[in-house]
Amino acid sequence: MSEINTQTNSTHGRKSSRSSSRRRGARRKAARKLRVVPLGGLGEIGKNMMAVEYGDDIVVIDAGLMFPSEDLLGVDLLVPDFTYLLENREKVRGVVITHGHEDHIGALPYLLQSLHVPVYASKLSARLISAGVKQRGAKSKLDLREVNAGERINLGSLSVEFFAVCHSIPDAMGLIINTPLGTVVHTGDFKLDHTPVIGQPTDLHSLALLGTQQVLLLMSDSTYVELPGYTPSERTVAESLERIISDAPGRVIIATFSSLLGRIQQVLDIAAKSDRKVLITGRSMENIVKVASDAGYLRIPPKTLGKYEQIHNLPHDKVVILTTGTQGEPTSALVRMANREHPQVRIVSGDTVIMSATPIPGNDELVSRTIDNLFRLGANVVYGFQSRVHVHGHGSQEELKTILNLVRPRFFVPVHGEYRHLSRHAKLAQQMGVAREDVFVLNNGDVLELTESVGKVVGRVSAGDIVASGPMMGPLDPNMLRDRRLLSRDGVVVVTLPFVPKKGTLMGEPAIVSKGFVDTRGDGDIMRGAQEAVMSAVGQGRRTAKDRAALESQAREALAKYFFAKTHRRPVIIPVVTGI
């Protein structure tokens, strides 16, 4: 720790002597500060987005979406809150994209609806962005600019250099952002795979070089900070896959993420070696294999890719079926196979199914059910950590330490992860010598302001949960959610009270309709009893028209009491008084 602090104390002088342009910048804007404003991806997995701001210039890093947890009933997608960017729209110079996963690019179609700025991305990321914008039907013109690792772009007083990182999708990049105050390094999602299957290893040379100068701020991926050691290389999966495929007595069905091109490459290569044809099913897998082989990311061995129609003609031990569905997605090909709903593939004894992925937190139950169903149909299912058919795309503790040690930043902000991941990464950074007061565990919306020597959270901007559905976006309404939660538990009962204003009495019996409340096969008695309960509560006496609210609440209370006594349940009760 002391070593780093010593370096830090001499930073200003050393940097000034190194770069005259920076020195001039620092002088001219002596009062200026660097602002880092996370708008997503902190304290949560997904919807990554961050603003880096200096003077009149904002660079946006990534614009991702997030699939909500199950308790957000009926919510399809969450995207970051763009309010801060829209309020400062004239400052935003562009969006730089680290890689093409949905949690980094998926919100672009929404952002670009109201903010027309260039988007800088690698070749593969750019293709995926185009496809996503088209699919979500965004109408604005897309100003997409392809960049490569090693390139540098100028965005006002800031410039961004891209460097290669290794991740579970090719063409991923980290960012070196040069600011008048110093250098900011953002790793993006990364692991230190020294033998990746596609593309280059993470560019440790550039980071090492930066580490010999003074880096102002490091922002580094925290997703797998809980895992000790190193994340194994993508290549280590080949051995297990090869053994399982060559031992398999019948068909092999491999499910993985469609963006995990390194895995797909390995499956193609092993199938070629094992004299099996690879048949692809599932729209996203078909698309990516086409796009990625056209763009040169996949090398398809000759005669390996079969046409899907061949499935009924090939001997079972000559077939590998490649598909998605590792997260138990109900409409995926694999889940339809597990449920005997797939039009072409009927799982039989002798089939081997390889789950070449781990469940994303929240999907465990769907995945378990899929595996159980495949076992029920007689398949041999290979899954889980022990089977070594998957490796993660994020660095583990030792990799995170390597980055901290190479970059040796003055300030550290852990990014990408739940709050516990950020906390543990922060602690790791302190163990590696970053001073406690120079490490910031931020929440989305926090405004971190840095000078060359001091960092401080100076305020908060809007960063709530924003729901996207179809082309629409809007803030999450807690009342709506609460109502959905109540409805999901015990259903709804509608009671109609036909009121006759002139007489001030009910005209006939109340009508009661329920949905999702009690067993629909034998609810006659309960509903008749409910009618009586309402009648005896509100049926007597003369009322005037202003009694509507009283009528409603009497009916609601009488029914709530009656239903709880009869069924121990508390449905949502909606009284409708007519005639008033």
Add this chain to the structure above:
Amino acid sequence: MSEINTQTNSTHGRKSSRSSSRRRGARRKAARKLRVVPLGGLGEIGKNMMAVEYGDDIVVIDAGLMFPSEDLLGVDLLVPDFTYLLENREKVRGVVITHGHEDHIGALPYLLQSLHVPVYASKLSARLISAGVKQRGAKSKLDLREVNAGERINLGSLSVEFFAVCHSIPDAMGLIINTPLGTVVHTGDFKLDHTPVIGQPTDLHSLALLGTQQVLLLMSDSTYVELPGYTPSERTVAESLERIISDAPGRVIIATFSSLLGRIQQVLDIAAKSDRKVLITGRSMENIVKVASDAGYLRIPPKTLGKYEQIHNLPHDKVVILTTGTQGEPTSALVRMANREHPQVRIVSGDTVIMSATPIPGNDELVSRTIDNLFRLGANVVYGFQSRVHVHGHGSQEELKTILNLVRPRFFVPVHGEYRHLSRHAKLAQQMGVAREDVFVLNNGDVLELTESVGKVVGRVSAGDIVASGPMMGPLDPNMLRDRRLLSRDGVVVVTLPFVPKKGTLMGEPAIVSKGFVDTRGDGDIMRGAQEAVMSAVGQGRRTAKDRAALESQAREALAKYFFAKTHRRPVIIPVVTGI
């Protein structure tokens, strides 16, 4: 495999010469077969129940409940389907209980409402059963008989010997069921802990002895068949706990299962050594510590247990708070602390929270959220496999192999686990030499019939999902669930159409009420538009009273179309026509 099969072939002769009473039984009932009917606990975790039947005698093993997965909206509990037992009520000789966890005893209050038979259980299990029956308000008299490991009870032509097993609750037992056809061994839930903290290790001697004779059928716990190696001893947790507690700068808050008495004992012992007082919070933890220390299961070191009120007087480094909430249960003390809602404990920086348990599948998100919130409040949270503050209560692969090797059964039925666990345990048994045709992966409701030499699934009995709620029970209604799912996604809209029968037209505008549908803060425009959509669809023309259904469906369709166009959502629409 050949060795076991050879033994099997000579079984009948050997057994007959060993036991003259058995020989007579076997002759008299030569045509009789042993039936094994799982009614719960297969292909699922929880609601364990099994019937073992010979001639006119049925012994029921366990009667557990299950907490449903999240997709069973509004379902509190699932219990086994008792139909088969009620149809054969005159045959049921008793229920034998392996241990006192809810998934083995929780359905007793429901079963005993309609079936009055004795229940045999160990001392601790018996106390927990009494408490459960009282809590669920069952009215029938409980015929509860305490038994110890080593005891034998006669139940008609069957007899049951209990043997000690080690599990995450003391006083757990496995069963040796002597039948006229041969011996059945049921492990209950177990691990092979040679140094348990409370009680005896699993009784390997009895099992080894049985293995030298011929065991007809082994039924063994499959829950942790996915884990290679051995499950560590409960005692291994002490080292980590002791290190963490002695290093902790402030309070230590330890959460674990209230039934995990071995863990609680270790916490008490370590606190005593570390000169800290143990304060207990949370009703179930308070109860169990009282019950278990009264019954002699817990040895409370002198002056270690503090009164909860002392919390404000003791220095932070003299306190251990023991509580529940490891599953993120919203009403637990730990979760209330994490949410700053606990009346006495406000988490501060310097507090150490130990999650001495792993999340049960399905609870991961609640647990993660709790850990995140504790980190947010500044606590150091110790959790997860790497921290070694928890060990499982079930045996891993090598332990399951040990049991198979010791018992060397003719037939094998894996029990307790999801379908994939049963499948993998079945494969393990085959690797250990049980013939493929003698291993049965059963589903709940399957009737397995065994002779001394052949086993076959001969039929199915009713074993559906039964929902329990308060004192009520009933089969799960898929329509009800489907409605709840729809309601939970997009809420409900009630439209009231005031029809005037004499005129055959609508009297005034339709009234529209919604719950859980759109943002309640700005839905005015949408609701006005919805009224117009309904009016223009049904408001014209003259109708007769028999048009009710047509009116309803026109209104429903018009609203569905309008709402989807406006919001991309599909609420449940309930039309109410009044006046007809």
